[in-house]
Amino acid sequence: MIKATPKPLEEIINYVKDFNKILVAGCDGCVTVCEAGGMKEAKVLGSALRLYYTQAGKDHEVVETTITRQCDKEYLAELKDMVENADAVISIACGCGIQYLTEMYNDKIVFPGVDTHFMGINADRGIFEERCAGCGQCVLASTGGICPIARCSKRMLNGPCGGSEAGKCEISKDTPCGWHLIYERLEKLGQVDSFTKPVDPKNWRTSRDGGPRVIIREDLRKAEPQHGSAHS
Amino acid sequence: MEPRTPSKLEKIMAAGHLGVTSEVGPPRGADGAEIEHKGHLIKDYVDAVNVTDNQTSVVRLCSLASCIRLKQMGIEPVLQMTTRDRNRxxxxxxxLGAASFGIHNMLCLTGDHQTFGDHPMSANVFDLDSVQLIQTVKLMRDEGKLLSGFEMKVRPQIFIGAAENPFAGPNVELRALRLGKKIAAGAEFIQTQCIYNIPKFKEWMKIAVDKGYTDKAYIMAGITPFKSLGMARYMKTKVPGMDVPDNLIDRLKGVPKEKQAEEGIKMAIEMIQELKEVPGVRGFHIMAIEWEEKVPELVKGGGLYPRPQV
Incomplete structure (x- = not known):
């Protein structure tokens, strides 16, 4: 899922210090899982803001809420009254949610309350690791199920480079060498010979390099909604 | 192997001589005279001179301009190119620009990650990696095509080089396979990482010989003399992928500080002598880092002087 972290409180206060009625809008999706933008974090941020306004002697009204997903307009529509009532909104959804909320309520000022980082996994309590770079053309079938684009610092398709040492990347002793992991996995699968065959240059057009991306699934557009639709 | 390009380095090794290259690191400023000065120090002792491409990700005068300068002095350059900073x-x-100036050697590299350098906040590119850069040069030279498929009227003529580090992870077998991959992609000469661990290097070379890689590419052994005990320790602990055995550190420890540089040169010459006898070694790449004036002594001491004329 998408991984985000809360922005420093000072930065958020700096955004909203001249507003009085604030809506802190969380999201029950990815940011709840990584504990950056769910109801718990909305409450924490709301309390901190109330404390700030009180100490600064400013009138204020801070409301916290979350919706199922900020990347769907059906759910964003649920925020209508609360957004209208606020002077400014702090969205603590991922960068997608923040932008979609802004698009939906275009005359309202919306600030980001989190920094959105990457698509990753929950390695341990409080440890999130990147796994997918969203290149749009998955190569995992030939790399032992380990992504060289997300997990090699140089996104090499013919690694490991000469800086790989004792299983670690040259950028840091805390970063596993992605190609070392690939090698170990291919060795386990008996596919090490594939290392002698050069992998051709990648077509990056399906990645961010091709410009902002849109997926149009005609099959889904034609199909009847399965369930839970507002349009009956 | 028959020479396929006008490269003097290629001709020398194709004729069965041990090739000798060295390198020049360009300055961190616009002083072109410094490149000329370094070029003059070594020109009669090597067949070609590599020019590094923003090594360790520190901004320096560019490799291409430096190579043109060397070429104009009558020195044969080896253009180093990393894929870190430029796309395809x-x-x-x-x-194409290099070829238009008669530059006939290239060393294709991925490059150090930019976090090492003076601009760690920069974006990186890595559109291609070193293997794919080798493929690209080969395509341009042998098929006269760009990666787009566009056919050129005039093709670049480039002797294609690559680096390989026998001492990096995960193990010596994988490093040999990766050498094979670079050769399969089109590499014709290989300049290795600085060699200090000779037994491990021999292990790597044996696999290369057994797999027939040495019939397809010239392996040039990388030599970097220690200037001091401090440098040896730095190389051992701080430089990624460097393998410095303790006995070399101990040997430097055993001589007084003012004699360490001399001992370092002596050790490098002994290494050249020993590596000359290793099957598959076809030349030497002498990287005397900020110590170019010592290259003549190393070449002479290693019995590699005078350089053959072809």
């Missing part, structure tokens, strides 16, 4: 458009463009 820029790299192919630079290859």
């Amino acid at each position: 458009i820029a790299m192919q463009s630079d290859i």
Whole structure:
């Protein structure tokens, strides 16, 4: 899922210090899982803001809420009254949610309350690791199920480079060498010979390099909604 | 192996001589005279001179301009190119530019990650990796095509080089396979990482010989003399992928500080002598880092002087 972290409180206060009625809008999706933008974090941020306004002697009204997903307009529509009532909104959804909320309520000022980082996994309590770079053309079938684009610092398709040492990347002793992991996995699968065959240059057009991306699934557009639709 | 390009380095090794290259690191400023000065120090002792491409990700005068300068002095350059900073458009463009000045050697590298350098906040590119850069140069030279498929009227003529580090992870077998991959992609000469661990290097070379890689590419052994005990320790602990055995550190420890540089040169010469006898070694790449004036002594001491004329 998408991984985000809360922005420093000072930065958020700096955004909203001249507003009085604030809506802190969380999201029950990815940011709840990584504990950056769910109801718990909305409450924490709301309390901190109330404390700030009180100490600064400013009138204020801070409301916290979350919706199922900020990347769907059906759910964003649920925020209508609360957004209208606020002077400014702090969205603590991922960068997608923040932008979609802004698009939906275009005359309202919306600030980001989190920094959105990457698509990753929950390695341990409080440890999130990147796994997918969203290149749009998955190569995992030939790399032992380990992504060289997300997990090699140089996104090499013919690694490991000469800086790989004792299983670690040259950028840091805390970063596993992605190609070392690939090698170990291919060795386990008996596919090490594939290392002698050069992998051709990648077509990056399906990645961010091709410009902002849109997926149009005609099959889904034609199909009847399965369930839970507002349009009956 | 028959020479396929006008490269003097290629001709020398094709004729069965041990090739000798060295390198020049360009300055961190616009002083072109410094490149000329370094070139003058070594020109009669080597067949070609590599020019590094923003090594360790520190901004320096560019490799291409430096190579042109050397070429104009009558020195044969080896253009080093990393894929870190330029995409395939820029790299192919630079290859054509180099070829237009009669530059006939390239060393294709991925490059150090930019976090090592003076601009750790910069974006990186890595559109291609070193293997794919080798493929690109080969395509341009042998098929006269760009990666787009566009056919050129005039092709670059470039002797294609690559680096390999026998001492990096995960193990010596994988490093030999990766050498094979670079050769399969089109590499014709290989300049290795600085060699200090000779037994491990021999292990790597044996696999290369057994797999027939040495019939397809010239392996040039990388030599970097220690200037001091401090440098040896730095190389051992701080430089990624460097393998410095303790006995070399101990040997430097055993001589007084003012004699360490001399001992370092002596050790490098002994290494050249020993590596000359290793099957598959076809030349030496002498990287005397900020110590170019010592290259003549190393070449002479290693019995590699005078350089053959071809």
